Amino acid sequence: MSVVEQYARAHVISDAPPEDDRPVRVVLRYDPERDPRCVRVGLPGAGVPEWTVDRELLERGLTAPAGSGEVRVWPCGRVQAVLEFHTAQGVSVVQFETKALTRFLRRTYAAAAEPVPH
Incomplete structure (x- = not known):
């Protein structure tokens, strides 16, 4: 089984002025050997290296x-x-x-x- 990594453009929704509302590059990663049920979402500069999201939850949330x-x-x-991540420090919306x-x-x-492989 191989690791799947994909970069995607996203908007981090914040209170920043509209001119700061540029797309960012987010990394989506799936490592079936590490955790076959989850994917990881890496946000740039968010202070959190990666978020873990259940694959089923992500799929259900698309509809x-x-x-x-x-x-x-x-x-x-x-x-x-939209993906919304909650922490004690606040909420990130992507x-x-x-x-x-x-x-x-x-x-x-x-x-x-x-x-x-054998």
């Missing part, structure tokens, strides 16, 4: 609001999805194109189905 613990996911219109998340999830399921 209807879903949440568990510190993570919430919901569709935002027809082409975007908006992705649904296409990018769907493509990444497909790759994770394909990687999980790869035969184990």
Whole structure:
């Protein structure tokens, strides 16, 4: 099984002025040997190296609001999805194109189905 890594453009939603609202590069990572049920989301400059998100939760959240613990996911219109991460320091809200998340999830399921080398 191989690690799947994909970069995606996203908007980190904050109180910053609109001119600071530029897309950022977020890394999506799936390592089936480390944790076959979860994916990791790496936000740039967020003070948190990576968030862990259950793959099923991410998939459910692309079509209807879903949440568990510190993570919430919901569709935002027809082409975007929002991931919300809660910590004691506050909330990070990240908006992705649904296409990018769907493509990444497909790759994770394909990687999980790869035969184990002997």
